Amino acid sequence: MLHYVKFSFFHLLTIPFLLGLTLGGAWMALGLGSVLAVVVFGDLLAGDDHSEPVYQQPWLLEALLYSSLLFMLLMFTLMLWTMASADLFYYGQWVYQLTGYDALAARAENQSWHLIPVALGAGLLMAMVGTVPAHELTHRIKDGRAMLTGRWLLAFSWDTAFAIEHVYGHHRYVGTRQDPATAPRGRNVYQHIWLSTLGGNISAWHIEQQRLARKQLPLLSYHNRFLRGIAMSLLLSVLALWLAGWQGLALFTVSALLAKATLEVVNYIEHYGIERRPNEPVRPHHSWNSTKRISSWASFNLTRHSHHHARSQLPFYQLKAYPDAPDLPTGYLGSMLLALLPPLWFRLMTPKLTQWHSRYGQNKVSED
Template identity: 75%
Template sequence: MFNYIKFSLFHLLTLPFIIGITLGGSWMALGLVAILLLVVFGDLLLGDDRAEPAYTKPWLLNGLVYSSLLFIVLIVGALLWSVATTDLFGYGQLVQQITGYDVLAARDANQWWHFVPVWLGAGLLIAMVGTVPAHELTHRTADQLAMLTGRWLLAFSFDGTFAIEHVYGHHRYVGTVCDPATAPRGRTVYRHILYSTVYGNRSAWRIECQRLARLHKPVFSIYNRVLRGVTMSLLLCIMAAILAGWAGLLLFCASALLAKAVLEVVNYIEHYGIERALNEPVRPYHSWNSTKRVSSWASFNLTRHSHHHARAQLPFYQLKAYPNAPDLPTGYLGSMLLALLPPLWFRLMTPKLAQWDQQYSKSKPAKH
């Protein structure tokens, strides 16, 4: 049963975030601290997970993926409650009745700096609880429920185009100069966040326009999945403003944009410096892999990225560890933190890229 329960780790990380917001004050940092300690140090202390069990109850794992929509609603609900002028949903009164702790008084005493770790924690959690399960679901292109759920999850990070560009663009062009998500050698993560966001959205728009042209449908219509994604995110913004006013709207938008940036940092570490010719088949060595235990559990095996790109339609629980694939310096969150320090990141990755060139590089990438 543990092989199933381990993938509920991101559900558990929601708990300290909500508890911290409830207690207020310095406790507001609890969610962020819990994520950093558990994931980063968990990867360092608990080592690798190369287990490849046979799952006989996939419905349990699918249930965990779909339940992420409920958990992201709880995360955003707590976020909005923390800045609302009313006791949204009677949450504060309920907690006070149960525990005797004056939650509303604690909330009123919060200072602006208490919301910095809340914002950082919310951005990380929206990416973990929203974008990661959405990545799994939007690869199930023949399943309408999976696609709808995945797109709603992506709406919380203003990234509805991910379901288009990632599946139909990134997986086709990964490692080439045509892929906005693949960072060339020497590009910093900060530049990559902007570049991949702008050109990834542009690519998604182009892919969608081509699809609509084949179907003989107008671009500006309900058939346009890009526009539908924007509308879904706008509806969430309107709901945030209704529930918690301008402060709620600002905090939600800031957290959603941070979650989108987190996705681009993940893209950065997954493919940094990898080079593939346009006519070369996608191989497992065209992605950086990680077998770190906690990162794998917290991301539905997204860390087994080499196998994912080799077999994109496989569900997460069938991905192999590929221990011989090119590997990141550490787990995902640890590597993301390293990438935020470009000199250190380049120093660590330069010898890895030299090794990658020696083992895998067969030809120069085709120019676009």
């Protein structure tokens, strides 16, 4: 049963975030602090996970995927409750009746600086609870329910274009100059966030433009998935404005942009510096891998990225650990934090890239 329950780990990480919003004040940093502490230190202490169990009840894992939308809605709603003047959905009253804690009074004492860890925590959790399951679901291009759920999950981070570009662009061009998500050697993560975001959206638009042209459908119409995705995110933004005013809209927007930035940091660490000839088949060594236990549990095996790119249609629970694949310095979140310090990241990755090129590349990379 542990092999099923472990993938509910990222759902559990939303609980400190929701609790912190309810308690108010300095407790609003509880969500961010919990994610950083549990995942980063968990990876350091819990070691690697090379297990490859055979799942006899995959519907349990599917339920965890689809339930992500519920957790996203809970986070979205409680964030807006925090910013609203009214007691949205009588949440404060409900908490008082259930526990005796005056959440409304605590909310009234919140200071603006308390919202900094809320936005950071929300951005991180929206990427984990929204983008990661959406990544799995939007690979199922022939499953309408999966695609719709995945696109709504992405709408919370204003990134429904990912459902187009990632499947039809990134997986085709990974490791080449045509792939916006692959960061070349020497690019820092802050440059990559902007360049990959811009390039990914342009690529998604062109992919959708070509699809509609093949089907002889009008570009500016309901048939355009890129435009429909923007409308989905706009709907959430309008809902935030209606329920919690401009402050609620601002918090949602900042959190959504941080969630999108988090995705691009993940793209950065997954493919930094790796090169592939355009006509070369995608192999496991064309992605950085990680076998850290907690990162794997908290990301539906996204850490087994080498196998994912080699066999992109496999469901997450069939991905193999590939311990001999190129490995990151640590787990995903730890590597993301390292990437935020470019000099340290380059120092750690230069010998790894040298090793990668000596084993897989045509020429050894030169020293910096």
